[in-house]
Amino acid sequence: MKNRILFLSLFIVTMVLFSSCDEEGNLNFFTVEQDVEFGEEFHAQLLQDQTYPIIPEASAPEAYTHLRRIRDALLQSENIRYKTEFSWDVYLIDDPETLNAFCVPGGKMYFYTGIIKYLENEAQFAGVMAHEMAHADKRHATNTMTKTYGFSILLDALLGDDPALLADIAADLALGLGELKFSRDHEYEADEFAVKYTNDASGENDYYPKGIADFFIKMGTQTTSLEFLSTHPDPGNRIDAINTVWTELGSPTGSTTDAIYVSRYNEFKSSLPSK
Numbered sequence: 001m002k003n004r005i006l007f008l009s010l011f012i013v014t015m016v017l018f019s020s021c022d023e024e025g026n027l028n029f030f031t032v033e034q035d036v037e038f039g040e041e042f043h044a045q046l047l048q049d050q051t052y053p054i055i056p057e058a059s060a061p062e063a064y065t066h067l068r069r070i071r072d073a074l075l076q077s078e079n080i081r082y083k084t085e086f087s088w089d090v091y092l093i094d095d096p097e098t099l100n101a102f103c104v105p106g107g108k109m110y111f112y113t114g115i116i117k118y119l120e121n122e123a124q125f126a127g128v129m130a131h132e133m134a135h136a137d138k139r140h141a142t143n144t145m146t147k148t149y150g151f152s153i154l155l156d157a158l159l160g161d162d163p164a165l166l167a168d169i170a171a172d173l174a175l176g177l178g179e180l181k182f183s184r185d186h187e188y189e190a191d192e193f194a195v196k197y198t199n200d201a202s203g204e205n206d207y208y209p210k211g212i213a214d215f216f217i218k219m220g221t222q223t224t225s226l227e228f229l230s231t232h233p234d235p236g237n238r239i240d241a242i243n244t245v246w247t248e249l250g251s252p253t254g255s256t257t258d259a260i261y262v263s264r265y266n267e268f269k270s271s272l273p274s275k
């Protein structure tokens with residue numbers, strides 16, 4: 001028994017040593033490859049689910065071109081750690097009533113047509129996309145899973161009670177990802193890095209990071225029944241935090257209502273299938 005306890009302690013210490021911690025100290029028992037696998041699993045389930053009507057690329061090629069153009073600009077950021085490891089695939093969900101977007105582990109991102117139509121310029125939309133990218137790059141979903149399941153996974157894996165446990169958890173995660181609520185800390189971190197990504201991309205694309213704050217200002221004037229606010233709470237303090245980050249970075253502060261933002265964004269909006 002003594003030996004077993006010793007072995008157990010050593011095993012746990014080893015697991016903790018080998019599990020990754022990012023620069024912000026977010027502990028994660030899962031591997032980067034598992035993030036990618038969970039995302040693939042979720043996507044496969046999503047394709048079977050009528051709740052998420054994905055617009056096929058062939059139905060809206062121009063809209064997908066706009067999405068990828070904005071994504072590629074943000075991916076230039078040196079602050080994105082898993083630039084090559086993650087797929088960063090983008091998808092449109094045909095639902096003009098839903099003002100939301102989400103991202104799954106491994107970088108796949110989903111944007112409801114409702115939020116694209118609701119926003120007014122590309123800076124705001126780039127802010128939303130950058131925020132979702134940050135949740136994926138900081139591995140917030142598997143960090144949350146580590147907090148929820150981490151220790152029991154270690155014990156069960158060690159004792160061999162339930163070899164299918166990881167698969168079950170992956171399935172649970174996949175079912176709940178679209179509704180996943182991140183912690184306050186995760187939301188603030190996603191905002192902070194969204195500012196950094198847009199700041200890094202701002203040279204060629206004029207993605208003034210203040211567009212992220214503009215987005216919350218716009219959302220904040222709406223009713224609290226908006227889906228984005230139910231999964232992304234507390235807009236007021238976040239506006240202040242966002243403004244602090246871009247001010248400290250010395251980001252460009254051009255007007256987010258500049259003609260190029262609006263005209264290019266209007267082209268994007270009008271390329272969406274009308275419903």
Ligand SMILES: [Zn+2]
Nearest residue numbers: 182187190232
């Ligand atoms: Zn968020």
